[in-house]
Amino acid sequence: MKRKRILYLTDLSYQAKGRVYSEEDIYITDRLKENFDVVLCHPVCAEAFEGMADLIVFRNTGSVIGYKDTYNSFVKRVKEKGLKTFNTFTGKADMQGKQYLLDLTQKNYPVIPTVDSWDSLDILPETERYVIKPKDGADSIGLEFATREELAHRRLAGGRFLFQPEIDFDYEVSFYFINDKFEYALYAPDKTKRWELKQYNYSEEDISFAKMFIDWNTIDKGIQRVDACRAKDGRLLLVELEDLNPYLSLLEVDDKTREIFLTDFISEISHI
Ligand SMILES: Nc1ncnc2c1ncn2[C@@H]1O[C@H](COP(=O)(O)OP(=O)(O)OP(=O)(O)O)[C@@H](O)[C@H]1O
Ligand SMILES: [Mg+2]
Structure with missing residues (x-):
């Protein structure tokens, strides 16, 4: 049988923190x-090379901010030519910027409360410091912490930035999915080293939390990572829903978990 040809998109030289x-x-x-x-x-x-491939797999390509025009025309070609991709470019989350954080806040999902204008700041819980994020940001580019006074002195263009209260969380945790199947969870026990991840002993409630965002999103086929933080009151809050190119920390998980993930991954892309 003819083997499927895969065009695997990645940036092997990408410099990620940690x-x-x-x-x-x-x-x-x-x-x-x-x-x-x-x-x-x-x-x-x-x-x-797109025309020669049976399937395009979009993986660790780094932040697309560095090649925004190329990315946009790639997505346009995927849609116009019906190119087969994994992930499918049908998501509503990171793949479209950070607008979804506003949408989910408005729909009362358990996300870090997010607004996009100075006038709406009062909707947010009382806090000493706020976090400012560019709407089209990624990889912490442009992410800043500021007091309300500091914010008042800034002239931030309306609509281009998001504002959140700074959450004093216990730890950050990530849940990894292939399509709607939960695969594994990792967390950063040391807040100052958020890339040092350890196996996370999740509860059923934790998985339901993560699954809620997978169900909300519209990725037909793909790998997604649900990033959350555990607030001081014990609740999980969504930090990010990565539906474009989540780094998987696959070399950090145990052998059995990694094998199950790879088996599921191979099976999924075999059937596209
Ligand atoms: N509202 C917040 N309160 C406290 N810490 C926050 C808040 N928002 C973000 N952070 C911290 O900043 C990190 C990066 O935030 P986020 O994931 O939203 O940005 P990003 O641009 O997608 O960056 P990255 O790819 O580095 O995760 C989070 O993992 C968390 O440690
Ligand atoms: Mg993040």
């Missing part, structure tokens, strides 16, 4: 080659 993204993709593609013909490519070079 992690080496390329190691994960080298590992995954080494495993994928057992079942598929795989070629690795940076998104900016993708167009030349």
